[in-house]
C-alpha cells in the first residue's frame with residue numbers, strides 16, 4: 523500500500539491545511555502501519571509550470587520533463603493520496619495547479635473515447651484537507667465562489683477517482699473564535715474518517 527502526501531500551502535508552520543494533512547496521514551498510518559509514505563511539499567520544491575517547450579519535449583527541458591514524469595509516477599503508483607489544500611483567491615494555489623497539470627495526462631490518467639473522456643485512476647482514494655479564510659459551506663452566500671474544493675472534485679472525477687473525502691476548516695480568517703471552531707470541526711470530521719485504505 524502506498525500513500526502520497528501532498529502539501530501546497532505557502533504558510534509553513536502557520537498552515538492549517540498542513541496541520542490537517544499531517545494528522546490525516548498519521549490517522550491512516552496508525553490503521554495501516556505497513557503503508558509506504560511519500561511526502562511532496564510543493565512550496566519547498568515547486569513543480570515548474572507547463573510551457574510549450576515541455577509539450578514539444580524540447581532538449582532544453584529534458585530534466586524538467588523527467589521531473590514531471592516522476593510526479594506522474596508517484597501519483598499513478600499511490601493507492602491513497604492526501605492533499606493539503608489552501609484556498610487562495612477563491613481557488614487552489616498555483617503550486618498545486620502546476621502539480622495537477624502533471625498528473626492529468628491523456629493516455630495515463632484519462633483517455634478520450636467515442637463516448638467522451640474516461641478516467642483511468644479508478645482504484646485510488648483521494649482525501650482533501652482544505653483550509654479556507656472565509657465560510658463556504660453548502661447553503662452560505664459564498665458557496666458558489668469556492669473554486670478549490672469544487673475544482674478538485676471535478677478534476678479527480680474527470681480522471682476516474684470515485685472515492686474522495688473532504689475535510690474542511692472554514693472561517694479561519696474571520697476571527698480567533700471562528701478559527702478555533704473551524705479547526706475543531708475539521709479535526710472532529712477527521713476523527714470520523716474511514717481509515718481503511720484498500721478497495
Ligand SMILES: Cc1cc2nc3c(=O)[nH]c(=O)nc-3n(C[C@H](O)[C@H](O)[C@H](O)COP(=O)(O)O)c2cc1C
Nearest residue numbers: 531533537538539608609610611612653654655656
Ligand atoms: C494569498 C492568499 C489568498 C487568500 N485568498 C483567500 C480567498 O480568496 N478566500 C478565503 O476565504 N481565504 C483566502 N485566504 C485565506 C486562506 O484561505 C487561509 O489563510 C487558509 O488558512 C490558508 O490555508 P493554510 O492555512 O493551509 O495556508 C487567502 C490567503 C492568502 C495567503
